[in-house]
Amino acid sequence: xxxxxxxxxxxxxxxxxxxxxxxxxxxxxxxxxxxxxxxxxxxxxxxxxxxxxxxxxxxxxxxxxxxxxxxxxxxxxxxxxxxxxxxxxxxxxxxxxxxxxxxxxxxxxxxxxxxxxxxxxxxxxxxxxxxxxxxxxxxxxxxxxxxxxxxxxxxxxxxxxxxxxxxxxxxxxxxxxxxxxxxxxxxxxxxxxxxxxxxxxxxxxxxxxxxxxxxxxxxxxxxxxxxxxxxxxxxxxxxxxxxxxxxxxxxxxxxxxxxxxxxxxxxxxxxxxxxxxxxxxxxxxxxxxxxxxxxxxxxxxxxxxxxxxxxxxxxxxxxxxxxxxxxxxxxxxxxxxxxxxxxxxxxxxxxxxxxxxxxxxxxxxxxxxxxxxxxxxxxxxxxxxxxxx
Numbered sequence: 001x002x003x004x005x006x007x008x009x010x011x012x013x014x015x016x017x018x019x020x021x022x023x024x025x026x027x028x029x030x031x032x033x034x035x036x037x038x039x040x041x042x043x044x045x046x047x048x049x050x051x052x053x054x055x056x057x058x059x060x061x062x063x064x065x066x067x068x069x070x071x072x073x074x075x076x077x078x079x080x081x082x083x084x085x086x087x088x089x090x091x092x093x094x095x096x097x098x099x100x101x102x103x104x105x106x107x108x109x110x111x112x113x114x115x116x117x118x119x120x121x122x123x124x125x126x127x128x129x130x131x132x133x134x135x136x137x138x139x140x141x142x143x144x145x146x147x148x149x150x151x152x153x154x155x156x157x158x159x160x161x162x163x164x165x166x167x168x169x170x171x172x173x174x175x176x177x178x179x180x181x182x183x184x185x186x187x188x189x190x191x192x193x194x195x196x197x198x199x200x201x202x203x204x205x206x207x208x209x210x211x212x213x214x215x216x217x218x219x220x221x222x223x224x225x226x227x228x229x230x231x232x233x234x235x236x237x238x239x240x241x242x243x244x245x246x247x248x249x250x251x252x253x254x255x256x257x258x259x260x261x262x263x264x265x266x267x268x269x270x271x272x273x274x275x276x277x278x279x280x281x282x283x284x285x286x287x288x289x290x291x292x293x294x295x296x297x298x299x300x301x302x303x304x305x306x307x308x309x310x311x312x313x314x315x316x317x318x319x320x321x322x323x324x325x326x327x328x329x330x331x332x333x334x335x336x337x338x339x340x341x342x343x344x345x346x347x348x349x350x351x352x353x354x355x356x357x358x359x360x361x362x363x364x365x366x367x368x369x370x371x372x373x374x375x376x377x378x379x380x381x382x383x384x385x386x387x388x389x
Contacts, residue, residue, distance in 0.1 A: 044156040051157055055103030058096065076100075098161050105164070105172075106152075154180040162189055170214035171198045177217035188262070195263075199374035200228040218266060220294040223336045223358060226265050230363040231340060235259040238366050246303050250274075250287055253303075267294035275300075277322055286319050297333035298323050304341035308361050310352040312339060316359050340364045 062075065076096045083091035153160070159179055166172040175198065179189045201218060202210050204227045212219060220226060236252040238244055253260045254273055261268050272289040288301040300319055304312055316337040323335040337359035344361045353359055 045153060047157045048153040048155075048160060051099045052103055052106065052153070054096070055099035055101070056107070058100045059103055098164055101164050102160055106160075156186070158186045159184075159189060162186060162193070166193065168198075170210075173214045174198050174217060181217055182266070194368050195232040195234070196368075196374045197228070200230065200232075203229045203374070220266050220292070223295065223297075223360070226267075226292065226295070226299070226336075227338075227360055227362060228265070230365050231263060232368060233260075233263065233364050234367050235263075236366065244305075246287070246305055249303050249305065253288065264290070267292045268299070269293060271298075277326070279322075284319070284322075292336075295333055295336070296331075298328060298335040299338060300335060301338045301340060304339060306342055308339060308341040308344040308348065310348055312341070313349065313352040313359065313361070317353065317357065320357075320359060334358050336360070338362065 058075070058079070076093045080091055080093040080096055083096075155163075155176065159176075163172050163176055163179075166175060175189065175193060178184065178192070178197075184192065198213065201213060204224060205213065209225075218225065233253075235256055236249070238249065238252060250273060257270060261270065269291045270288075271291055273287065275286040275289045277284055277286075286300045287303050290299045290301065291297070292299050300316075300323060302312070302316055302319070316339055320335045320337040328335060335358065339359070339361045341361060341363060344363060349361050
């Protein structure tokens with residue numbers, strides 16, 4: 001019994017000392033977690049760069065051989081068999097074809113990062129990644145050093161394989177920029193691509209804004225920059241023909257708020273649902289209230305199951321006026337009103353609202369859109385915008 005008591009006392013003493021080590025434990029924990037994140041990032045970077053170099057060598061070998069499609073197919077088939085036998089999985093014919101396509105598409109970007117020989121020096125980078133990462137500088141992760149070495153690739157290999165399926169160069173550039181800036185996982189990248197985010201944003205912009213999407217991604221500087229057409233709410237799980245009310249739609253959005261925020265876009269913060277305000281003894285309720293930190297303004301949303309009416313637009317105008325006069329701070333920008341509806345007639349919107357109204361009506365869908373239909377609309381829109389057409 002005495003021995004057990006002594007052991008318990010020893011553990012208590014050690015625990016007491018452990019409290020004094022708390023600051024050190026926090027620092028060591030942060031260092032370990034940072035190193036683990038960096039190892040994943042470095043491994044991803046080296047994999048992408050290695051696959052790029054494999055693609056380069058395949059193309060160069062093809063250029064020295066017979067310029068026939070059959071030759072290329074046999075080359076990939078034989079190369080896959082030999083590499084798989086020596087290195088195992090990861091070198092299937094389709095993977096090698098992806099590496100070849102990856103090099104052909106991204107080769108121009110790499111030119112400024114090449115060694116004098118025309119090839120990336122993977123040996124030098126792998127030495128830096130595995131043996132020369134400086135962990136001593138506080139606030140700087142090891143991956144910062146790879147960024148300083150002008151790493152041309154910002155995503156994982158699986159991201160790039162997904163991007164290879166995007167044929168339009170401008171669209172592909174947009175998704176690469178957004179996936180990098182927003183930290184999209186591969187499933188999120190696939191979802192945004194399937195929901196035709198690029199086309200939906202493009203339809204809400206002029207030709208200059210369309211070029212900006214391809215070169216800079218989605219830049220938020222004015223209210224119109226946050227708008228899409230249509231909004232895609234397939235993640236709510238509501239059947240298109242099912243019977244549901246506006247409150248059902250609102251509750252589904254709240255239940256899947258994280259997904260809805262991703263669909264809304266950059267800079268949105270959720271504040272309230274069914275926000276009540278009262279004047280002249282009457283109560284009014286705004287369905288959803290958000291704040292956009294990039295635009296520094298409130299964004300209030302009303303949900304409509306059917307087609308939009310001029311009464312809906314007038315009601316939203318009242319909501320916006322209330323927020324501008326009673327809620328927003330003097331240093332904040334004017335409130336944005338957004339009506340999400342199943343259908344709308346643009347003529348009614350234009351005739352009901354003043355030209356400078358900060359109110360927008362957008363349709364929503366409960367299923368993923370047809371990319372072909374949106375591309376057709378985008379082509380028609382581009383033709384209308386082109387004065388030579």
